[in-house]
Amino acid sequence: MKDYDETTAFLGHWGHFQQAVFFLLCASTIPNGLGVLSIVFVADIPSHHCTVPEVNLTQAWHNATIPIQVVNGKQERSKCSRYRLDVVRNLSAQGYIPGKDVNLTDLEQESCLDGWSYSTAIYQSTIVSEFDLVCNEQWKQPFTSTLYFIGVLVGSFFSGQLSDRFGRKPVFFATMAVQTIFSFVQVFSPSWTVFSIFLFFSGLGQIANYIAAFVLGTEILTGNVRVLYSSLGVCLCFAIGYMMLPLFAYFLRDWRSLLMAVALPGLLYIPLWWLIPESPRWLLSQGKVEEAEAILRNAAKKNKVEAPQVIFEEYHVSWLKFKAERHHSVLDLIRTSNVRATTLILCLVWFTLSTGYFGLSLNTSQLSADPYISCFLSAAVEVPAYLSSWLALQYFSRRLSASCTVFLGGVSLYFIQLVPETLPALSVALEMVGKFGFTCGTAMMFAYTAELYPTVLRNTATGTCTTFSRVGSCTAPFLIQLSTYFKFLPYIILGTLAIASSSATLFLPESYGRPLPETIEQMHKRERMKCPCFTQKETPKAVVLYESQL
Incomplete structure (x- = not known):
């Protein structure tokens, strides 16, 4: 045939x-x-950090509000936290200079209560920046x-x-x-x-x-x-x-x-x-x-x-x-x-x-x-x-x-x-x-x-x-x-x-x-190499033919 x-x-x-x-x-x-x-x-995921709203901060404090972290041996801005905004506002109003008059590591941190700012250097938008799929939602x-x-x-x-x-x-x-x-x-x-x-x-x-x-x-x-x-x-x-x-x-x-x-x-x-x-x-x-x-x-x-x-x-x-x-x-x-x-x-x-x-x-x-x-x-x-x-x-x-x-x-x-x-x-x-x-x-x-x-x-x-x-x-x-x-x-x-x-x-x-x-x-009828894990007693040809026609 x-x-x-x-x-x-x-x-x-x-x-x-x-x-x-x-x-x-x-x-x-x-x-x-x-x-x-x-x-x-x-x-x-675009580069992002907490949004810092305009609250009468000096430029120095505005830049310092986001903590610096070490990730894989490199320093980068924190993606999920910022220094408490009310504390930063008071320090800025009193004329203190970040890093000079104030040790930033001593300041209390908070989550991104005002959302995130996303970099547009690579993407105008992704679903991550559109729906805020970062931090707790990552x-x-x-x-x-x-x-x-x-x-x-x-x-x-x-x-x-x-x-x-x-x-x-x-x-x-x-x-x-x-x-x-x-x-x-x-x-x-x-x-x-x-x-x-x-x-x-x-x-x-x-x-x-x-x-x-x-x-x-x-x-x-x-x-x-x-x-x-x-x-x-x-x-x-x-x-x-x-x-x-x-x-x-x-x-x-x-x-x-x-x-x-x-x-x-x-x-x-x-x-x-x-x-x-x-x-x-x-x-x-x-x-x-x-x-x-x-x-x-x-x-x-x-x-x-x-x-x-x-x-x-x-x-x-x-x-x-x-x-x-x-x-x-x-x-x-x-x-x-x-x-x-x-x-x-x-x-x-x-x-x-x-x-x-x-x-x-x-x-x-x-x-x-x-x-x-x-x-x-x-x-x-x-x-x-x-x-x-x-x-x-x-x-x-x-x-x-x-x-x-x-x-x-x-x-x-x-x-x-x-x-x-x-x-x-x-x-x-x-x-x-x-x-x-x-x-x-x-x-x-x-x-x-x-x-x-x-x-x-x-x-x-x-x-x-x-x-x-x-x-x-x-x-x-x-x-x-x-x-x-x-x-x-x-x-x-x-x-x-x-x-x-x-x-x-x-x-x-x-x-x-x-x-x-x-x-x-x-x-x-196809030949295969023998594998102990799968090899079983050979099925009689008549049974194989019967099973193939079931």
């Missing part, structure tokens, strides 16, 4: 049909790169990012199952609409609470749209074109959108204007509904053979080739209809020992990669004095990372390539704590190497995961793995806050996770040079 790739070989790999699907789906990921990390600028700043990634987590989990149930195309466009609409309505948020609710729903569609586009293209395209699409095409367009973000933020320094600019490009993709088809693989898995054949015949017409009179053989069609009688769910990912081992390892690796990727990406505003340059460097390093992932997927083992890139990301972060303070550029370079490793690994794991699972579970599996990755992204904002306790603690945690994940990746099945599995039985 021919597999899907052999059956559709008459289309060729790079006709007008494949070219249109390739470029349109790649272009759809540009808004993802533009929007997913906009929170770096929208929720950044926990809301990283929690804002976490709420966003929780939305991404929920969207990734449910969109995968919805896509396997109702089709790739409807979920792709539905999540794109959710992403665009809620990114737009955030602009009108009157409070932090309302903003956070809208941000959560924006996250529902953000990466879910990316995953749906990824799976749709992976199933429509074949051969080396599929590898090019999954490892370089969508990823490179995501990086292009990411590199555009600091440019937008530089010219639009108000958070509302930036979000407006991020949301509007989504409207350009409405016409894609009439240009992008449903996945024929998914239609076949649901027994909708006539619809699948109609798409392939239209593709043959666009490619100017002749389609066979009967594309899918009758016995193959009957078997596919039988398979379509049962809808698969996320429970199928842990039903048998082989599939369960693959799923558990992938979830660990995805969690690590996402924690590292978003932890380092959200930390860009702290790398140098100019967050725009730091963000651009963080985005630009993704371009060689995606090129490297494409070359690795094209010519080398999936298993070994993924393990090596994750290992590279982890080791480089370990070395940061060995760099002397006199060489800050070297620390930045090592952090960029870590970002390179995590980005390269993420690109490969998207392709690797899609190749390991059969059509009936592919989007559910990808959605589940990205759900675990979003758990990592949810923890990333708070992980980077651990540097307040020990500067290198976030790097040590990320490095340890990366090395453990690199080792676990070696026990995954190999998929290099093999066709996409269509059934769970075909997935069971």
